Amino acid sequence: MYQLTIKPRFLETDALGHINHTVLPVWLEDGREPIFLLFMPELNVKNWNLILAKLEISYKKQIYFGTPVELRTYLKKIGNASMTVRQEIWQNKEICAVGEVTNIHFDHQAQKAMPIPKHIRQELEKHLYKPA
């Protein structure tokens, strides 16, 4: 599991008094940075090799400003050229949202999917999701 603590920003609230749902994809992207670093150790945007193919978020509880949020990021499935990342957003010891993101390892020049290299796969496997 990769962990990230996020302090909600005031502007991330909306007029309903909670964090607006469109903010969660932003936090989730932030929580996947350790994975980006595995694929692109220098985070060089000119050699970016991941594509986001699918994003899915289930909203379970409202999230509020004023209390830190804990983001837990797991690998749910590691395929040949793609992976599914599971991300949980916790606040006040309750799970508030669950995200699932499918990323593809992609060669932008050749415009095709590339197998995930073995050393990255081994690293990712340390963070596999095991349902309780």
Added chain:
Amino acid sequence: MYQLTIKPRFLETDALGHINHTVLPVWLEDGREPIFLLFMPELNVKNWNLILAKLEISYKKQIYFGTPVELRTYLKKIGNASMTVRQEIWQNKEICAVGEVTNIHFDHQAQKAMPIPKHIRQELEKHLYKPA
């Protein structure tokens, strides 16, 4: 079908030169405004009666700054107290992303789901999605 034309904003791009994936939920929310208006004709946030339970986006093609985007919003399923909205994002006559959003008609005071009123249901049914 509800239609909305959106002009991508420069800040919505990211360093990969395309529209960042976290922007799409923002556009989708914008495209659902006609539905919000059915449930809350005055858009009064103090009587907001819709909850977003699930968001799902499939990213098919990159979207770029400089060309308008067309957003098509359909009802995919209208349940007793909930509905699933299908939204398509088009640019240059190509479908670039498909979103699915599940909303629940919700009484915040009683903290429970409420049936969708008949007159709203009838209006929503005019916008049902019919796969080609």
Added chain:
Amino acid sequence: MYQLTIKPRFLETDALGHINHTVLPVWLEDGREPIFLLFMPELNVKNWNLILAKLEISYKKQIYFGTPVELRTYLKKIGNASMTVRQEIWQNKEICAVGEVTNIHFDHQAQKAMPIPKHIRQELEKHLYKPA
């Protein structure tokens, strides 16, 4: 004057029930697009030749979701290589905010300011601000 009508987005509100102040720079950037187009008719980010040097916003009235906003963009000052843009945000016939943005015409390759070409200057002069 360049004019743009903007429909505030729900997520642009914050928990105080109004549009969060950080949204205004976003709208202002959107309102300057006709100026970007003068300098870069193809809006090609690889040849971007404007730098934002300074941004100043005076907040006069709260802005709300549910009512369109009108954005008026003027040239306040056109210098040799720079210009100051004045932008007004109106809602319900009241001026809610005034922005001033200083842009520099910039050659990214040579890393230096460039004079504003005559044909662009002439076009900009049609939009000069004349205080009432």
Added chain:
Amino acid sequence: MYQLTIKPRFLETDALGHINHTVLPVWLEDGREPIFLLFMPELNVKNWNLILAKLEISYKKQIYFGTPVELRTYLKKIGNASMTVRQEIWQNKEICAVGEVTNIHFDHQAQKAMPIPKHIRQELEKHLYKPA
């Protein structure tokens, strides 16, 4: 001086490869949270008592993704009912932007400015800006 370290988010970049200028007001708001806490120890949005009257940012250097940013927040001027906050954004030991924000201590119910209480003023004075 109040200090905050911010990790730029990927989506905060734009197609020019740097952090988009509209992101800075967001970071600055984040950096002022210790000040919000002085005025509203419970950060309760229903009793929010600060208004942002003016925002000014000078952009000096480009800011990039991949390197943390340090935010330094000072009180530049403490008036009777208002204060001017100076904020500096540093990256790689260089000052990249300077912000100035004018806030007013405001009674929303009475709709008028209120003097800054003495105990808050004393706390703020510990963070006064002293130019080098």
